[in-house]
Amino acid sequence: xxxxxxxxxxxxxxxxxxxxxxxxxxxxxxxxxxxxxxxxxxxxxxxxxxxxxxxxxxxxxxxxxxxxxxxxxxxxxxxxxxxxxxxxxxxxxxxxxxxxxxxxxxxxxxxxxxxxxxxxxxxxxxxxxxxxxxxx
Amino acid sequence: xxxxxxxxxxxxxxxxxxxxxxxxxxxxxxxxxxxxxxxxxxxxxxxxxxxxxxxxxxxxxxxxxxxxxxxxxxxxxxxxxxxxxxxxxxxxxxxxxxxxxxxxxxxxxxxxxxxxxxxxxxxxxxxxxxxxxxxxxxxxxxxxxxxxxxxxxxxxxxxxxxxxxxxxxxxxxxxxxxxxxxxxxxxxxxxxxxxxxxxxxxxxxxxxxxxxxxxxxxxxxxxxxxxxxxxxxxxxxxxxxxxxxxxxxxxxxxxxxxxxxxxxxxxxxxxxxxxxxxxxxxxxxxxxxxxxxxxxxxxxxxxxxxxxxxxxxx
Numbered sequence: 159x160x161x162x163x164x165x166x167x168x169x170x171x172x173x174x175x176x177x178x179x180x181x182x183x184x185x186x187x188x189x190x191x192x193x194x195x196x197x198x199x200x201x202x203x204x205x206x207x208x209x210x211x212x213x214x215x216x217x218x219x220x221x222x223x224x225x226x227x228x229x230x231x232x233x234x235x236x237x238x239x240x241x242x243x244x245x246x247x248x249x250x251x252x253x254x255x256x257x258x259x260x261x262x263x264x265x266x267x268x269x270x271x272x273x274x275x276x277x278x279x280x281x282x283x284x285x286x287x288x289x290x291x292x293x294x
Numbered sequence: 295x296x297x298x299x300x301x302x303x304x305x306x307x308x309x310x311x312x313x314x315x316x317x318x319x320x321x322x323x324x325x326x327x328x329x330x331x332x333x334x335x336x337x338x339x340x341x342x343x344x345x346x347x348x349x350x351x352x353x354x355x356x357x358x359x360x361x362x363x364x365x366x367x368x369x370x371x372x373x374x375x376x377x378x379x380x381x382x383x384x385x386x387x388x389x390x391x392x393x394x395x396x397x398x399x400x401x402x403x404x405x406x407x408x409x410x411x412x413x414x415x416x417x418x419x420x421x422x423x424x425x426x427x428x429x430x431x432x433x434x435x436x437x438x439x440x441x442x443x444x445x446x447x448x449x450x451x452x453x454x455x456x457x458x459x460x461x462x463x464x465x466x467x468x469x470x471x472x473x474x475x476x477x478x479x480x481x482x483x484x485x486x487x488x489x490x491x492x493x494x495x496x497x498x499x500x501x502x503x504x505x506x507x508x509x510x511x512x513x514x515x516x517x518x519x520x521x522x523x524x525x526x527x528x529x530x531x532x533x534x535x536x537x538x539x540x541x542x543x544x545x546x547x548x549x550x551x552x553x554x555x556x557x558x559x560x561x562x563x564x565x566x567x568x569x570x571x572x573x574x575x576x577x578x579x580x581x582x583x584x585x586x587x588x589x590x591x592x593x594x595x596x597x598x599x600x601x602x603x604x605x606x607x608x
Binding site: 188189190191192193194196197200201204 | 564
């Protein structure tokens with residue numbers, strides 16, 4: 159009975175929802191692309207490249223492997239992150255002064271890995287930290 | 295017992311390492327060992343000195359660099375743009391935004407090496423320092439006017455002292471506690487010596503945002519002179535010219551952008567708009583189609599452009 163009812167209202171409901179959401183998603187203004195929006199997409203791409211290049215470094219990949227994370231997996235995680243999340247990691251990369259000693263570097267990598275896990279926790283992909291609940 | 299002693303020793307060693315690490319001034323050290331292409335000394339001679347009034351290190355520093363760049367200001371006249379009475383100080387974000395309101399290009403400077411490079415190029419640099427401790431801060435702005443690598447000193451217009459000489463390593467400590475914040479403030483047609491293209495573009499688009507399209511156009515043009523194939527600079531130049539009512543100039547800039555970067559839909563999209571407004575409907579449609587074809591993230595915008603130029607509602 160309930161199933162029947164569901165089937166009965168599902169289609170009209172879908173149509174109504176489409177009509178409600180359509181004006182929001184389909185209205186695009188024919189306008190000049192502003193310099194601001196262009197720059198933000200350019201810098202998002204630059205940040206992503208920076209993080210991916212960093213992960214491709216030999217010393218970094220070996221650190222990842224020692225943490226039980228394959229470089230490929232790390233890269234796929236970066237690809238899955240939003241621009242904002244990538245920007246945060248790229249910001250961390252900017253803070254490593256060149257020629258830092260190994261200890262600091264390793265500590266940094268671990269922090270970075272934890273950050274990656276926290277982000278994936280938030281995305282609901284992993285569940286390393288019980289206190290982080292995925293965003294709904 | 296023995297084990298506990300080991301733990302304590304390890305903790306002590308770690309604490310010591312952290313404390314020593316905090317004392318090092320790695321950037322200053324590297325500079326004294328290897329100055330690279332930097333000249334041994336540099337001094338920007340024509341930076342006016344304004345002795346700061348109480349709590350006005352922000353306004354005074356901003357006024358000094360603005361005055362150097364050719365704007366007639368005093369610390370009192372700049373204060374409303376940077377000083378926050380409730381905080382008894384000036385926030386870095388306000389300091390970074392204020393030059394735009396005077397038509398000046400403001401670009402952050404990231405490293406000590408870059409600060410010195412700007413000074414060597416004749417550009418004063420506003421720096422943000424914490425003269426106190428991280429847990430007991432005493433925030434301060436000053437203007438770097440020169441340096442001397444032979445004596446390892448940086449020269450600052452700071453508070454009440456003109457051309458105050460202070461060791462580079464000491465400056466690095468106070469500057470690090472200020473989160474390495476530094477800013478060049480330049481006439482819009484003059485670029486920082488070392489900045490990356492994106493940093494310059496952000497400064498220029500800030501000028502667009504406050505509606506100073508003439509200054510923005512000058513900054514984009516300067517960026518194009520240094521980086522001739524930069525897409526953001528070419529489109530920015532077109533946008534700024536368009537906002538000034540210079541449709542032909544905008545068309546030229548967008549055409550150049552689309553020619554240099556045919557893969558960039560934004561260039562085709564903006565070109566389509568100005569072509570349509572000039573009555574070049576067929577060329578506009580071709581450009582709009584190109585934008586849709588190159589698509590990407592905001593393809594809805596490009597399709598809307600194509601609809602509009604095809605209908606000829608422009």
